[in-house]
Amino acid sequence: MKPPIPDYTEADQHLVETLLERRYGKSVAVEFADSELLLGPADPDMTVCPTLYWTARGAHFVVFRVADGRYRCQFFYTDADQYGTGRDEYADLGACVRTLLQVQADHERESAGASSGATAADLRDDEYHGPALL
Numbered sequence: 818m819k820p821p822i823p824d825y826t827e828a829d830q831h832l833v834e835t836l837l838e839r840r841y842g843k844s845v846a847v848e849f850a851d852s853e854l855l856l857g858p859a860d861p862d863m864t865v866c867p868t869l870y871w872t873a874r875g876a877h878f879v880v881f882r883v884a885d886g887r888y889r890c891q892f893f894y895t896d897a898d899q900y901g902t903g904r905d906e907y908a909d910l911g912a913c914v915r916t917l918l919q920v921q922a923d924h925e926r927e928s929a930g931a932s933s934g935a936t937a938a939d940l941r942d943d944e945y946h947g948p949a950l951l
Contacts, residue, residue, distance in 0.1 A: 823885050824867045825849060829910055833869055833880070836914050840873075840922075847871045852881055854889075876921055880913055888913040892921045900924060 830847050837845040848870045853863035866881045880890045888907045893899040902920045907913035 819864070822864070822866055822882055825869055825882060830869065832911060833871075833914050836911065836918065837871065837873065840918050845871050845873050850879075852879065854881060854883065856883055874925065876925075878917060878921070880910070880917065890914070890917040892917060892924075 830849070833847050834845065837847070850868040850870045852866050852868040854866050856864050856866075864883075866883055868882070869880045871878050876892045876894055878890070878892045880888055883889050883906065886908055888910055889905065890907070890913050891899055891901045900920065902916045904916070907916070
């Protein structure tokens with residue numbers, strides 16, 4: 818039997834809330850939750866993963882801790898309208914959240930008819946190098 822995945826700490830929650838305040842210019846409540854995920858294609862059972870959840874600007878966001886120091890994330894509007902960042906996992910919570918926020922902001926702009934201005938060369942790099950403001 819696998820050991821349980823460690824819960825998020827108050828410091829983790831504070832980090833995420835700080836990033837959200839920088840992004841939105843106001844306080845955004847972050848809630849602790851649990852989610853059941855299949856962590857790998859060969860895993861026969863779901864694993865309970867500590868989850869951070871918040872809503873902003875009509876979107877719902879989740880960041881799953883899938884192991885100690887490993888994170889997955891997504892945002893969604895409805896059950897049928899879900900998005901990831903294009904990357905399976907992150908080793909840094911801050912990078913995970915910053916990338917998630919940037920991808921959602923890009924999606925929001927594109928949905929409104931504006932382009933992010935990124936070129937194919939910009940998108941080849943696996944790491945996010947967005948604005949320092951987040």
